[in-house]
Structure formats: C-alpha cells, structure tokens
Amino acid sequence: MSENISLNEIEKRIIFHIDFDYFYAQCEEIRRPELRNIPSVVCVYSGREEDSGVVSTCNYEARKYGVRAAMPIKLAKSKLEDVHSIFLPTDMPYYHEISSKAMRIIQNYGELFEQVSVDECYMDFTKITNSDFDDARIFAVSLQKSIKDQIKLTCSIGVAPNKLIAKIASGINKPNGITVVRQEEAKQFMSNCRIEDIPGVGPKTSKKLQSLGIKTVSDISHKSIFELRDALGYKIATLLVNASNGIDYSQIKIRGTSKQIGKIVTLKKDCTSFEQVRLIVESICKSVFENLENKRQAFRVLTLILILENLQHVSFSKSLKLHSASIDELNKNSLSILNEMITSNSISLDIIRRIGVVISELKDISGQDSLLNYFEN
DNA sequence: CCCTCGATCAC
C-alpha cells in the first residue's frame, strides 16, 4: 500500500460496489419489454460457423434452463430446445448508452467514483454517510430506486468496508439486491466464502491452492504471505492472505482513458491463404486505428496475438522508437510481426483460429496540428 | 531500468 492514508481512516470506509443485473439482456428488455417473460440470450457470434460463439449474458428466465454466461451458443440452444426463447447479438453502442445514463446517476450521489466496466462501478460513501452503515443502506435503496425510476434498470449493491468485500457482497442477493457487510463482520464474512469467490482467483490459482492442501478461506488466513509466495507470486499471495482476513487496502481510483486498444477476430474456417490473412490483419489495424484516432492518441508499442486451433496463445510485440499515429506504420509493423511469427515458430496458416492486434503505450496528441501522420519531435 | 513474452483473470 503506497497511499498515505492512516489505518484508522482505512477501516472507517464505506464502499459500494454497484453491479447492473444481467446487464446486456436487461438492456434488451428495456427496449423490448415483451422479452421479460421468455428466456433471452445475448450472444457474441464469432462468425466462424453458423451459431459458433458464446453466450455473453442471459436473463433469469434462461438461467432456469441452465443457460450461463460464457457458454457456447450451441450448448445454450440445446438447453432451450422446444422452449420459446430468443437469441440476440450484442449491441454494444446501445448498452454503453444505458450504462452512461446509469453511471451518471450514481456519480451524482457524490464522492469518489470508479467505473470498472460497462456494468460495474465502485463508489466511496464514507463522508456522505459519516461511516454509518445504517445510513449507507438507505443510500443504497435510494440509489436503486433512482436508477429503476429513471431508466428501468435494476442493479445489485454490495456495501462494505472495502472494495473486495463490496464486490463479493453485490453478487449475493441478485438481482435487485442489497447486501451490507460491516467492518466487524468482515473476517467472518470472508470465512464463509469459497476461495474461488475472491476476485483474482480463477481456475489456475484455485488448482495451485488445492495442490497445497488449502481448501478454505480460513486455511489461507492461517498461512503467511511468505509461505504462499513461491507457489503463487508475491502479489497474489499478499492479496489472498489479506483477503482471508477481511482486509483490502486498495483505494477507489478514478480511471482515465484505457492504456491499450485492441481487437481480436475469429477466422472463418475456409481462410487459409496468406493474402486472406493479410487482408484480415489490415482490417483489424483499421478498426484499432480508428479507435486511436477518435481518442486523439498515438501508440508506441504494438502486439500481435495469434490463437491457434488448440486455443494456445502466441504473442509478439514490438516497441517503436517514437510514438506514431500513422496507419501505414501500424499496418507495416503488424504484417512484419506476423511474418516473423509464422516463420520463426513455424506456424502454418491453417492452424490459426484467431488473430488480434493490440496497441499500447498510448499518448495524447490532441492539439497537434497533423493528426494524420504524427511522429514525436 | 527497459523490453519482450506468456499467463492469468474476468467481462
């Protein structure tokens, strides 16, 4: 913890984690209320084949049949066979519109605000509530009501002494729920959680812990960071030991613009010639570059990512000497990296499933006179 | 200290 804030102040915080319920599917219900009564599934279609892709979100009606986020569309369809249901593609611009309206309402409540994603944010309510959890609950109810009244959107709120617990708590009484965890309940609350409930613990970390014989949050709380460091790395070890004791010092931080811009696409099955791949890389570059232009920024690092048939990821990156805002530069470098990757790793074109381009080390160039082709100095 | 690359997470 590098922030200079006293422990005393840290422990008196009241943090909200606000999570919009089944967000994409609920957005669809907002513009088409008739969807409320039937299972609806919002999907990311990869275009590789008819119905290839995954479920992004689904409403609770669909969940009754076992449909879940990240599930292949084909599997979801099989679960809803013979059921009157609807499958829709994502419409991100529309979801962002709804999201901004809701986020604006939340921000108007006052203090430090951190938007984590399109459907999730944190807000510090310490001052407004004077560290009183009863007050905080009233604010949570009022916030839910404002959002519901103004845009017909429901959300779930976790109220806790830190971000970690607020985040876990918001998921407990979903949808349209409020869960309050006080400072004095923090450790007990954590010990009732499963290890996988801790944000930052995924399948890999879970498995490592299991192989160490660690099965519960209480098991972790009896370990030292030192004991876990070798297996998990310093950061995760620290996170886990603190979390298991109900502690999380991380602060709400106002997020600036993103630090990278990227796009990954899935190749059609019949795409095998280098010429086809080249055109795809160029179209990805175009889209990434448009994004960069809109933000009036230049990039210095670009990374090309290949995802192979066996879902293995291979990435190569290149740092430029100077920042660039030239699409030609982006194209040229992407293609040269692609060539290098294919030859040096002896990757044949037909085992490439997905291709991505990411640019990073971004820098604002608004105010520069030539945006089209800008080089530092 | 910078660069590159892979891993992991979670949306």
Next chain:
DNA sequence: CCTCATATCGAGGG
C-alpha cells in the same frame, strides 16, 4: 461446443 477487451503480474534477457 471455445468471444472479446483490458489490466496486471512475473520471468528472463539486456
């Protein structure tokens, strides 16, 4: 069956 975008960590090499 297997998307997509972003952030962060850590190792290893210079």
